[in-house]
Amino acid sequence: MSSQEVSSQPFRWHYADFDDGNFQIRGRTLFFVVVLFSIIIVFTLLFIYARWICRFSHPPPPAATSAPHVGRDPASVAAPQGLDLATINNMPIVLYKNSSAAAGKFTEAECCICLGIFGEKEKVKLLPQCSHCFHSECVDKWLTAQSSCPLCRAPLQVDSPV
Template structure:
């Protein structure tokens, strides 16, 4: 049997590099520490501020007696019409265009989208002449003060 030839030790190509290339200089090390410290402090401040805002929003301070006396709450604007104003609107019988009346042009209620039938009770809004089922309009005007179709105002402003 033949003897195996002795091979030379392996030479790594990286042995030729100088280790000074891989050293981190002191200025760079200091800069990295400063940037990391600033990032950590900014994160802590962010979460602390968020916690403070959430805590103060859930527990608003109670108004003092002097603030209540000097600044009374403003009255909220009235949204709907009064029941008396709603009941005073005229109720008419719907007449179809093909029936020869020709007074009303709508064929369906703009609130419930139901078709009008001949001789059905509808209310006609004064400013815009739109006709709507009486029951639908009563519910609408209890929360809104305008025509549901064209948004014309139905409130009579006071002369004050």
């Protein structure tokens, strides 16, 4: 077909041909529409009910309760988890030396907290129990909240008998 033949044919589709005045939903179609709508409503109500039950059935977290020490045994109250500032400051700070680079192999060591690579002769804090090293700023923040090595979880504080 040439382009003139295509353009010479009249366009027979008109908006007036789509008269939706006699559009009807009857029989099974109406039944399925009502059932589908009912199922959607039931699932929506079940979802809202489940969220309401979950929200009000759980007790508030312990930090949100007022007067946390009232009515509790003093031995059951958790002690602070981190190390004290004097213990953190007494940990040795050494200059990092890559011993494998001197042997001909090159391995990069990094601080597992900030993922920064240690440079030659950079100051790092050495943990006494496990000999892992970290940037001083990084491990100081960790040790104020935790009393273990960030890498191997070795305890850094010996519990004193009370």
